[in-house]
Amino acid sequence: MRAYIFQDEGDQRKPNDSKIEVSAEDLEAAKVSYRHHDGDLHxxxxxxxxxxxxxxxxxVVVSxxxxxDRYDNMVKKFFEEHLHEDEEIRLILDGNGYFDVRSVDDRWVRIFVEKGDLIIxxxxxYHRFTTTTDDYIHAMRLFHxxxxxxxxxxxxSTSEELDARKSYLNSIKKSVYV
Known part of the structure; x- marks a missing residue:
């Protein structure tokens, strides 16, 4: 896994790398969980x-x-900033992509995921997702x-008033990003 501050340079599918790294510990403090597995993913x-x-x-396969013809619209939809009232759990079975999450100070943190990565x-x-320029990812979605x-x-504007959003903000006491 590699995470860093996102620097918008146009094409959302490119790395857009600011060269400012974000550690796994910082992500964990923000309640973002990550694991990698090299064996049989099923x-x-x-x-x-x-x-x-x-x-x-x-x-789900996004390619x-x-x-x-539906690909560009689907990728645009995934890249719109949003939240969920439930956890988002993804195990990457093949390919790669980027999950962007908002830091407490409202900067985008880009997380590169590839085969064997689990992200929760x-x-x-607030987050969004995009494929890389490879235009392919195969992921397993897990649900409670x-x-x-x-x-x-x-x-x-009502998304800020949701219990899930308020609980998340209460769980984060300070900005954990550089």
């Missing part, structure tokens, strides 16, 4: 289901080849209950 997922009490999972974003954290993916846009 067996690893079975263990995660038991360890975290997940009840459901599915797989230019697979989505064709807490409820209430029935699968749902409800993105609540930051542009909707």
């Amino acid at each position: 067996t690893f997922a079975d263990g995660l289901m038991k360890e975290y009490g997940f009840k459901n999972r599915d797989e 230019r080849k697979g989505l064709g 974003l807490p409820p209430g954290i 209950e029935n699968p749902k993916w409800i993105a609540l846009s930051r542009t909707d």
Whole structure:
């Protein structure tokens, strides 16, 4: 895993690297969890289901080849800043991409994920996702209950009033980023 402060340079699928690193410890302090596994990923997922009490999972492939004309619109949708009222849990089965999360001081932190990476974003954290210029990622989504993916846009002023957002902000006492 590599995480750093995002510096917008145009194409969202490029690294946009400021060269300001963010440590795994800083991400953990922000309630963002990360693990890497090199073995069989479906067996690893079975263990995660038991360890975290997940009840459901599915797989999603985001690729230019697979989505064709829908690809650009789908990637734009994922890149809109939003939060969820539930954890976002992704195990990368193949390919790569970027999760961007907001720091407490409102800067974007870019997290590069690739095959074998597990990332867990807490409820209430503003984030977004994009593929890299490889235009391909295959991920497993894990859920505590029935699968749902409800993105609540930051542009909707009510998102700041959600219990998930308030709980997240209360769990972060100071900015953990450089």
